[in-house]
Amino acid sequence: MATPRHTYTSLPALTTIALAVVIALTVAIFAVTFNRLNRVADAASISITGWAYAEFVRQASEVRVQLAQHAAPDDLEVALAILQSKALIASDERFTDRLDPPSHQALMTAVRDVQDLDVAALGTPPGLATLERVLDNAQVAYRGAVTVLGRQRSAIAADLRAAEWTLTVLALVLALTSIAAVRQRLRGVDLALKAEVARSREAEAARAQLEQTAAELRTAEHKLHQEHDFAMQVMGAMGEGLYVTDDRGRFEYVNPILAQTVGRDAAALIGQPVADILNIPSLDGTPAPRVTLEHALPLPGGHSIPTQLTLVARSGGGQIAVITDLTETRRAEARLRDLYDVTALPQDDLTLTVQRLLEVGQEAFSTSTGAYVQWPEGTATATAQVNVAPGTAGQMYDCAGQVRDLGVPCRNDSTMAVPVLSGGGLHGVLLFRRPPGAPPFSEVDVDFLKLLGQWVEQAVERRHAYELLHRSEERNAAVIRSSLDAIITSDDRGIITEFNPAAELIFGVAREEAVGQSMAALIIPATMQDAHDRGMARMRAGGRSRILGQRLELHARRGDGEVFPVELSVVQLPTEPPVYAGFIRDITQRRAAEARLRERTTQLDSVFTVSPDGFVTFDAAGRVVDVNPAFFALTGTTPTDVLGLDVPAFERLLRQRSEAVPGVSGLADLRDIVQLGGPERRVLKRATRPMLAANGDLLGQVMYFRDITHEALVSAMKSEFMSTAAHELRTPMTSIYGFTELLLTRDLDEATTRDLLETIYRQAGRLIGLLGELLDLARIEARAGKDFDITAQPLSPLINGAADAFTPVGQRHRLHVLVPADLPPVPLDPAKFHQALGNLISNAFKYTPRGGTILIRAAHDPHLPGQVQVTVEDHGIGMTPDQSRRAFERFYRADDSGNIPGTGLGLSLVQEIMHCHGGQATLRSAPGQGTTVTLAFPLVSPVAPESTHDEPAYFQANSDR
Template identity: 60%
Template sequence: MTRRAPPLLRGWRPRLTLAALAVLTLLTLMTLALTFSRLNNVANLASVSITGWTYSEFTRQTAETRLLVSQGARPADLAVPLAILQSKAVIVTGEPLTGELPPTPRRALLRAAQAVQDLTPDALRTPAGQATLAAVMDGALEGYTGAVATLGLKRSRIASDLRAAEWALGILAVLLAVMSAVAVRQLLTGTLHALKTEVARSEEAEAARAQLERAAAELRAAETNLQRERDFALQVMGAMGEGLYVTGPDDRFEYVNPTLARTLGRSAAELVGQPVGAPLSGAPLSGAVGAERVTAELPLPLPDGRVMPTLLTRVPRGGGGSISVITDLTDIKQAEARLRNLYEVTTDPDDDLPGTLERLLRVGREAFRGAQGAYVRWNAHGPFVQASVGDVPDPAGLLRCGEQARQVGGACRSDDALAVPVMAGGDLHGALVFHRAPGAPPFGRPDEDFANLIGQWLEQAAERLRAHELLRVSEERNMAIIRSSLDAIITTDRWGVISEFNPAAESIFGFTREQARGQVMADLIVPPHLRAGHVAGLERLRGGGATRIAGKRLELTACRADGEEFPVELSVVPLPTTPVMYAGFVRDITERRAAEERLRERTTQLNSVFNVSPDGFVTFSQAGVIVDVNPAFLDLTGTTHADLLGLREQPFEALLARICDPLRAGGELLHLSRPARRVLKRTTRAMETDSGRTLGRVMYFRDITHEAEISSMKSEFMSTAAHELRTPMTSIYGFAELLLTRQLDPDTTRDLLDTIYRQAGRLILLLTELLDLARIEARAGKDFVIARQDLAPLIRSAAQAFAPPGESGRLTLNLPLLPPVPVDGGKVHQALGNVISNAFKYAPGGEVRIDAAPDPAGTGCVLVTVTDSGIGMTREQAARAFERFYRADHSGSIPGTGLGLSLVQEIMNCHGGSVSLASEPGQGTAVTLRFPLSVHPPPD
């Protein structure tokens, strides 16, 4: 039985309406569900915003820690901020938003968080720790920036979804109810506004928090600096040697330093708070102070009744009161009195040393409060007292103290004795000694300084007497020197009239002293053609003008009594006399001139040899310093004079080591790696005079690069040739011996004979190539028959002769019309054959191509290139391809001697051409022969 629908659902229109209503209701419910889902995301976004705040907190804590480190905080002060920073790093890494960050900020943030965990307070004070903290700051900022960007993206997406839901609900609300649409719209609008308000409040709160923390940090730093400065000021004032006190506006003590408290005989605690006038009664040190600085000398009464001379310095304070400093002037006043007494003695014009000595001893006795004084000197019998003041109860003690000063070479001081040495002319003249009675105050440093001052005045008096004595001795010595001098000494007045003519002058010029005195020097010993200039020079000298002879050593020409002119060395100096006199020192340099000329010629010859020698020379002085280097050494080593001159041997060896091959350093052979690869042989010789005195050393560097290469090539050639000859000879000898000693079957015998034949052929080929190579090198191409001919027939002939039988199809020729070239046809055929046979051997089954054409670069040459598609060579193998006996293939599967390309190179060199090779592994090889169009004679 079929159920019938309710009456309201009967008919298609009610059913359609009901279905449409149901669909509309379902769409409305789905839209509402989607809207509530996005609203839930808005609620979740609030927690994500808190997460963003944790990133900013991590960044802020990092910045605060860097600020503490930059201010020089101690490790103890850094422990708590670092622990907070490490905890915030752990929180940041555990936030869900961290996994949603872009890859670059996320990695930077995680590295920063990990680096924070490895830091310690001590490490933060090191440069490495500070660099790590800077890197953490960069990573935290990058992570914070990524978090802000991610949050913004989330907000944008939620806002977009909410706007779509708003439109959908609005359309549905029109169908359902206008009031429902208005309510939903108001709800969505309020939600968006609340979201924006929450974001704005979070940002404002973060900014306010950061500003508050910065202000708090600055306040703490200011308080710390203020306390540090206050403590430092108190330490300085407490350690002052002068008295210091501070008063307030009421003229009462606010601070008294320990020095002033001890001077007044009271403690600082007792004085603080009292009026200044009470403890300083009788001294005009109290009272109001003006706006200016006050400095005055004032007497200060002491508790024991004495009055101490002082210097008062008062400075006003900004808030009222003053700061005063009291300096004790007792020692200064006593020193002034001592100096005044000493000055009165030293300004006495009396030069009598004993009298001056006695007065100075009295000054010392008064300055040292009645101490006994004595002046001790030494003679052959020992020390003795030359002068003394006061009763000397212990002269032996004074002598002992003076002896101690003599041994020490300076002042000697004890509690009851003081001794000062007195020097004259750099030698010990005597010693001032003062002795105090037992119980008297001990001698101090100021006493020693004053005794030194007395000694200096006494030294001046002794120096004056010594100077008079030296002057007298000097005059006698000068006259003896003049008479015994080997140089001519001639004295004249300002007009040139001779007043003194010593025996050496008589011998040199041939005039007697009696003949010369009173004569004008220009007329006596100056050659006629030079007299006018000599007279003019004297005129300039008398007029105060410049002259070229006064005070200088000149080489001039003089004249003997017989008229002979000869070279002399002249030096003229003015004498300190009134009127002025001149002394001329003349030396006959005839022999010296001749010796200098010989030395000059010898030096020129040696310099020429030194400069043009192809070998390097480096000369060292006796002190081991480089003094000269020849051009050949500079060219060999690529150095300059500036690099070498003045160097000692150790830096020079270090310089050589830098340009030598480090694997072959040391020994007499130097293997240079730059400026070019060379081998130098070093020899060191000592430079000695005929008497055996050593003047220095010379290093001789000979370039033996060619000899070393020849020796290396010879050794390599002998080794390789012996190996290449031994291999076929061993096979021939062994198989021949086998045939002679055993009876073999015909097939085996045939195989052995074939092997002997092949090895004999290889041996003959090797010897032929060696002989050809040796013949070409020995004759240098002089036996070549050079004739201008076409290369194309030579190329075709060589290709036909050296292509393997049955493999000519692998060969491609590209031979356009070529200009004739001057060549030896037989040698070119041999060179082309070697290259072509190599191409076929090393490219089994591959194509071989021969191209010939004029050089496109316009060098006037014809290029013949043989290209194969074979196994090719590496760059290192290609670089050694033209070496004798070198083979890139060491397997032995490809026959050859390793001499083919060497022979090709020699043939092309004798033609004035060249051969080059280009190859890549697995891509084949191209060998290019370059034939010049003009005739080039073979090198000698």
């Protein structure tokens, strides 16, 4: 109570002194009473806040009960999040400092143990032991709190009694000073009234603030629902079927594509067993978290379609499955089989081959009419056609006429045609037409028609070659009918004495003209006549002949002077004087056939050698006889390792070099797939085909190996991305759910409520940031930088703007910017540059927690004058060499403690932005010394920026630390 301001001058001096004494005594009594009441209020507030210890024990017991009842992992995760939040609340109470040391130690131990728990650990014996220890320590802390509260209650009672006596004394004193007390009371009432008015205003302001906070929370919840709806729309807009199951194999979610495919309503499928609807095979014995297999998906009406099924296990039980329709793939394979079947047709029947190719095209293009048009007498004539109605040929031939005149393919709304060439000229036009109202032909259709045209060209060439061969065979048959060999006899002087009809045919000289002439002058080439004369002279002198009794290949001369190869055998007839008979065979055709065979063999060997796919050939006994270089390159083997192996030994060799490749272990089946660990990790698809002779005899078999590593890794990247994104989205959602439940079910003080709301706000912001980075990354990859507005920009204002925007409040003194004044403008997109540099500045501050400096520099590249470098250097925690190599990998974070916020996408987004600018981001770091990230921009605008999103996850470099 304040001392009265007015002096009572009407009282005597003694009364004045007594009044002063009474006032002083009253002040002292009020001071003692207020002190006692303040102690009572403090003890009462401590007693009220003690509920946190009881709630901690109750929530620990509830988690123990749910664990004993085998609750679902999702329920356990929520209960554990609430237990961890209550542990933090109990440890932050100021009442904690008044506990005895054992109770305080037990509470801190329980809080640490709770924060180290997770749902996976709860299912293990160490996790159960930790939970039991948490419950015991929480009960010890609770008992200590009860003891302290008992002492506080005793203190409250004593203070209340003291206050009672003090107030009694104060009443007596006030009775003696009634006049002064009433006046002072009135003044106190006035002050109290003013204070109450002030408190009312403060309460109104607090209520308005609370309403504003509630509105912000509702807005955040609305945004969260929007993001959830967006995720559902993304899954619903997928071009492939997708479903999610629970741990009992029942549908939890089915996207519209899958529901439409199986002819069922998506809502009606929820809760239904997957095996009953989709006939999915049992995979209970498969330990892999991800399995990919081909599956016949049943459809309404009793039929099915071929699909590829990818199953990914969920951490809490159940699966996520993606179903890809393989119908078009199978159709394409059927088209190729139909084309290869054409090669089995008779080579001399060109009309049949063309007709079959038209039928293949008609099946491929559906409901189309086709024809092969030629101009034998200047008028367009269809030599082969399929499904051509009367009266429609004229419309089809218009497009064919354009192809004949221009020599290039033709395509309009309903017709397409390609030229067929032979011998350097036009042989005909292959064309197809669709009826009115049908969809127009696509570029893919034109490409397939070109392929058909190439097959027709090959058929024409085969027909031409067949005709030439047939004529040659007829000529040879005529020679054989008269004589297989030319027979010429001569005396020892070389004068011809006999010249049979075969010789007439071979040399083109009549018998009457040949007999009596010198053999050297008639059939010996001029270059060989001297050698022939010397040989004859040696035999006449009794010398040894070098050609008698031997079969030689030499050259002879026809009557028209043509020199040609012959096979010659000379014998000496037993006559006197001696007569020599020469058996001569024209081997011109054989030499030509041998040349053709050598050419064909060379072509096949070239294809076999340069093919990027591996080939292994086995003979009829099942042993390896030939291997192409591509197989050695793919498998890292040598000819010594492979040649001569039988099939079992070859299979053992493959198994020895095989190992599981990350992301595709579910494909491990050596009958179809071979996974190699060296010299590079590869996934090979194998096919085996028999080699049959013309009469059907088995000559052996050939194994074909195709490298499908890229396809397997792309599939793995997609599944890994979906799993990681789902995990990153679930983590903030769990915190938001747990703290929201706590706010809805408990009446907390204002400080605790605000702390929980701030946590919810931060987690919601993290969720929105993650989705935003995912959308930015996907947008940049999908558009490949085509929406970038790249113009020449000065760097200084852009760098300073990013520094101001991304520097934390109160930390600007830590950031230093060095940009030379003579630096030329750089072609870039200002908004994307701002985003990329902002990510680097935010990382630098986050990973420099002890107040170190951050430096931003811009300068010419000293090694490449045509580039400008922007460098962000910090002196933070740094990274190891292994962490630095993975720094740009998506979702990778060098700090796995969870103390530094981040999504793992920042540096990945920076790298994508740099690639679209035609530049690159590089990183240099050392543990404990800091990190330097350099952005290299070319001074020439990129012509066609490309994204790196199609690279496999194992070779990409994306993420913020």
